[in-house]
Structure formats: structure tokens, C-alpha cells
Amino acid sequence: MADPKEIVLEFIHSKSKQKSKFYFNDLAALFPEMKMREAKKLINQLVSDGVLEYWSSGSTTMYGLPGTGKQAGAEGEE
Amino acid sequence: MAKHATPLLDQLQSGPWPSFVSDIKEEAERRHKNEKNVEYQVPVDVCDDLLGILELSYKDGTTHWKHGGIVGVFGYGGGVIGRYCDQPQMFPGVAHFHTVRVAQPSGMYYTSEYLRQLCDLWEMRGSGLTNMHGATGDIVLLGTTTPQLEEIFYELTHNMNTDLGGSGSNLRTPAACLGESRCEWACYDAQELCHQMTNEYQDELHRPAFPYKFKFKFDGCPNGCVASIARSDMSFIGTWRDEIRIDQEAVAAYVGGEIQPNGGAHAGKDWGAFDIEKEVIDLCPTECMWMEDGKLKINDRECTRCMHCLNVMPRALRIGNDRGLSILVGAKAPILDGAQMGSLLVPFIKVEEPYDEIKEIIEGIWEWWMEEGKNRERLGELIKRQGLAKAIAAVGLTPVPQHVMEPRHNPYIFWKEEDVEGGWDRDIADYRKHHQR
Secondary structure, eight states: OOOHHHHHHHHHHHHTTTOSEEOHHHHHTTOTTSOHHHHHHHHHHHHHTTSSEEEEOSSOEEEEOTTOSOOGGGTTOO | OOSSOOHHHHHHTTSSSOOHHHHHHHHHHHHHHOTTOOOOSSOTTHHHHHHHHHHHHHHHTSOOEEEOBOOOSTTOSOSEEOEEESOTTTOGGGSBOEEEEEOOOGGGOOOHHHHHHHHHHHHHHSOSEEEESOTTSOEEEEEEOTTHHHHHHHIIIIISOOOBOOOSSSBOOOEEOOGGGTOTTOSSOHHHHHHHHHHHTHHHHHSOOSSSOBOEEEESSTTOTTOHHHHOSEEEEEEESSOOEEOHHHHHHHHTTSSOGGGGTTTTSOOOSOOHHHHTGGGOTTOOEEEETTEEEEOGGGOOOOOHHHHHOTTTEEOOSSEEEEEEEOOBOSSSSOOBOOEEEEEEEOOOTTOHHHHHHHHHHHHHHHHHOOTTOOHHHHHHHHOHHHHHHHTTOOOOGGGOOSOOOOOOOOOOGGGSTTTTOOOHHHHHTTSOO
16 A cells, blocks of 8 residues: 555645645545544554644634644634 | 633623633633743733633624534544634734544543642643533634644643544544442443444544434443433443342331432431322322232333432332443434434443444444435434434344333324235236136
């Protein structure tokens, strides 16, 4: 299997014009052969490694590249 | 003199109930006096600015808070809810005003020492304002700044043996009633099961990968003191499958007025003599009780564990001996489709270490919801969309009459191929032997 990090990064870059944050399901769908709880370990490892960053509204959590998209201090002001 | 004039908030203080405005003003004053010489790590006027921004919101009719962003401490994907105000120049004390969710002690038993530690921590590293407790049951610490988060986490974990709670698309802070620690109605050790499941599912609590939030709650009996049936995606409610134990002598004592009904809870007013027909038997929702030769009889087969008779006559009626719990799924508050109560998934399961049977049900449901649930779709909404039958199949159970709420109003039955002998294929020649063209 290709490096999961590359798969995730390629997907995020391909969507970067439309989106900066992704639901867990969007990323897990990149690994269709994996059970969801295995995909979770993999994606969370990418967060621990600093490849991805959590973003939370308080009720929902999303994943994105560190520092991209709307940050708390600059919503809609880019 | 208050930092900001707050005429609209002041009006709230004039009502008959204790006011949160008075509480915040009191804390604002306490912080300015600082009699304990606390080394405040967030602005001293945080409470003043909180009142100020709330007054402005009332005036403008709109919020001045922005949510989102920061999620927690290193390695955690939840536990902190980022909050910022959109008027930081006017209200610098609440420019950052993050909420920290902290796991409450099981059954909410506190020692005064623990409460003091908690308050000392929050006076120094936060606004001093708390919400005890949030709707999910956790300790909610309101208002701190980003640099304080790791410090607070260190203190909580190293000195107070306490973890952060859940937020975001996580398993949320589980909650239990006080269970067997004080209550004779507890059908299983709710606190123990809550503790074990919290430890078992640490990863789900701290690393978000669900479609949306997921809540567990553990009620020791159907009285439901943590209201799990209404407030949790998966509720564990104690029950029994044998008979209610009856002490006929105590029944007679209630009837004769020697024992006060409801443990004397309604003794403040003269309601007249206790009438077992009117106050117990006629109120039984399944009409499964009657008096015969001065003795109380119960048809236990019909009992739905409403708990009314046990609550009214606790010394005469006791929970059965063959105890366990029922698992219900899908309760939620209204956002889509309105509020929902839980639906029965497992009518009875024994609560025995190492709880493997219970874990199998939990994990079966999670697997199904994670695969099938849409983004931001609660378990209850998925059940409504795909049907309870799918949820039952997901955990490998066979439908039983308890899963049926009412007689079907859909007249169609769709068979699955594997349920039909020979499948969909047939031998047409064989068929023609008995049926003309």
C-alpha cells in the first residue's frame, strides 16, 4: 500500500481550492479496505506526527493541514 | 464602580430566582479585592468584561462570541472548546474565553478538599466561573486563555487524578447515577460500569473519529436519575427479569398507615389516609396489580418496570433478584427531527466482568454508525433513516417482540433472498407441472 500520509496529503491538496477542513469520513474513505476504527488510528497518528491538525466547533471535529483555512482569529477575513 | 454599565443585566437580578448576573458580579469583586493574593494568570477583569460583552449582546440582539478552532491539549482531540470574542479591544479580558470540560467524579461524589483544589486552580488559571455541571454531567470550567490549557491539564492529571472530558465528534464524558453506593433500587453497579467503560474507551473519548457526538449514560434502575433514556445515544438502564419481591406484612403496614408512603416525601401536607387502590394499583400503567384476600398480587409478566409501585412502597416492594440492564439507543436533543427518546435494543443483559457482551454491543453499534452515518448525523437519526432493524442486525441480535412499538402499518414484507428456500431461482418446467400458462 502507498504511504497513507501521501494519500491523505494528495487528497487534501486536490481539494484545497474548495475546502480546508475535512470530516473524518472524508479521510477514512481514502482507505476503503480498512475498518473505520483502524482508519481512525492511522489518521490520528497523522495528527500526532503534525501532518494534520484538529479543528473543532465544540460539537463537531474536522481535520486539516496545520494553519490552513479559517482560523479563530481570521474568520472570513482572508 | 463596575467597569461596564449593565442596565439590562441588572434587571435580571430583580427576578425571584438566584441570578447568574449576581454570581458573576460577586466573582468580579472578589478578583479585584484578591484577598488570597492569587497570582492571576488570566486578566483580573475577565468577569467585568464578560458582563460587558453580555450586555452588548443583549443590546445588539446578537452574539459577540466566535466558536471553534482549538480542541484541547497535546494528543487530545477534545475537552476544550475554543471561544473568542469579536470585540477584543472593548473587552480584552474575554478576548480568549475557552471552555474546559473536565470528567466529573462518578456519581458526582466530591470531597471538600477536591472542590477546594478545583476552585483554587480555576481562580488562578481561569475566570473563577464554573458550571457545575454541564448538560452531559461534566465539570465545565468557563473562560481561560490558550497558554493556560497545558498548565491546567498538568495540574488536573498530576495533582487531582482527573482527566479532561469529551467534546467534538468524540465519545462524550460518560455519566452514572450514584448506583449501589446509596440506592437500594440499583440493579447493577452503575458507577463501576461507567468507570470501566470510560477506561476501556479512552481512545474514543480523546481522539475524534465519529460522525458526530456520542453519549453514554448509566442508570442503575428505570427511575433514571441521569435520564439516560432521554439524553444519551446509548443508555444502560438497570432492570430485573424475575419477580418484584413483595413483603405482604409491609404492604399491610402501608395500608394501615404505619409506614408513610414515598418514604415520607410528601408528608408536608395532609393528603388523607393512604389509599393503595387509588395511589398504586389504579396508576399501574399495565394494570398488572390487584388486591386479593388482603394481599397484593402482581402479574410480573406484564410489568414494564415503571417503578411507581416500588417508589411509593419501598419497604414492601423490592427489585427482583435476577438483575442486569437494558440497552437503549438513539436518544438526542432537538436539532434535526426534534428530540428523540431511546429505543430498546437489548431487553436484558447480565452485567458481569469483564463486560465483554456489553462491549460487543457497543462496538457493533459504533462500527455500523461509523460506516453508515452521514457527517453530523446522530445515531438516533441514522436509526430513523435506516430503521431499527438495521441497528438490531448490526449488533448481531434477532428481533424480538420488545423491539416492536406498535402493530405494523406498512403492509409490505420484503423477503431477503437468503430467507427464501431455493432463493430467487426456480425450475420453470417443474413450476409448469402445476400451473398452466
